[in-house]
Amino acid sequence: AQSVTQLDSHVSVSEGTPVLLRCNYSSSYSPSLFWYVQHPNKGLQLLLKYTSAATLVKGINGFEAEFKKSETSFHLTKPSAHMSDAAEYFCVVGGGSYIPTFGRGTSLIVHP
Amino acid sequence: NAGVMQNPRHLVRRRGQEARLRCSPMKGHSHVYWYRQLPEEGLKFMVYLQKENIIDESGMPKERFSAEFPKEGPSILRIQQVVRGDSAAYFCASSPVGGQRDEQYFGPGTRLTVT
Numbered sequence: 001a002q003s004v005t006q007l008d009s010h011v012s013v014s015e016g017t018p019v020l021l022r023c024n025y026s027s028s029y030s031p032s033l034f035w036y037v038q039h040p041n042k043g044l045q046l047l048l049k050y051t052s053a054a055t056l057v058k059g060i061n062g063f064e065a066e067f068k069k070s071e072t073s074f075h076l077t078k079p080s081a082h083m084s085d086a087a088e089y090f091c092v093v094g095g096g097s098y099i100p101t102f103g104r105g106t107s108l109i110v111h112p
Numbered sequence: 113n114a115g116v117m118q119n120p121r122h123l124v125r126r127r128g129q130e131a132r133l134r135c136s137p138m139k140g141h142s143h144v145y146w147y148r149q150l151p152e153e154g155l156k157f158m159v160y161l162q163k164e165n166i167i168d169e170s171g172m173p174k175e176r177f178s179a180e181f182p183k184e185g186p187s188i189l190r191i192q193q194v195v196r197g198d199s200a201a202y203f204c205a206s207s208p209v210g211g212q213r214d215e216q217y218f219g220p221g222t223r224l225t226v227t
Contacts, residue, residue, distance in 0.1 A: 043116075090154055099168065103154055104153060105153070
């Protein structure tokens with residue numbers, strides 16, 4: 001069994017400040033973990049993925065995430081937010097099953 | 113390499129009509145997944161198909177919903193006798209042969225509105 005919890009439904013930051021989107025997971029298997037971004041009325045785009053290689057994963061658009069097994073976390077970060085980062089972000093756990101489990105999403109709001 | 117294609121992008125149906133949603137996977141991908149997204153919620157798995165086979169339909173409602181992925185042509189998600197509660201965004205994803213099935217590539221979605 002697997003589950004994923006995104007700890008914040010909304011995160012609000014100012015442009016140029018760091019972004020932290022939190023995700024905790026549980027899995028009976030060695031998990032694969034993903035972050036997707038969804039802009040309004042668009043499909044989901046893969047930002048980055050962890051598949052048991054390096055624990056610090058770099059993705060597109062300056063995002064990265066760190067897999068911490070002891071904390072069962074996979075938080076998404078970016079050093080400096082840009083207006084175009086405003087979107088919905090989904091943390092996803094897979095592995096052991098071909099059916100990935102999606103978190104409920106975190107809405108990132110970026111203020112000028 | 114074109115991504116996952118879905119059409120139509122927007123679909124309006126009256127209660128009781130049928131909705132047909134189409135999905136063409138990425139080239140070289142033979143696994144197709146359908147998901148439903150309700151407002152302010154994450155994606156919920158519906159069905160997983162390979163060519164001419166339904167592998168897992170554990171997320172499909174028992175009535176009115178069906179899916180197919182024929183040997184030729186796109187995958188189809190069919191909703192018969194639609195009701196207002198079917199209004200949602202429906203996403204299709206695909207994954208490659210021999211690849212990790214949980215690494216999926218998503219289409220832009222079909223937004224179904226039932227009036």
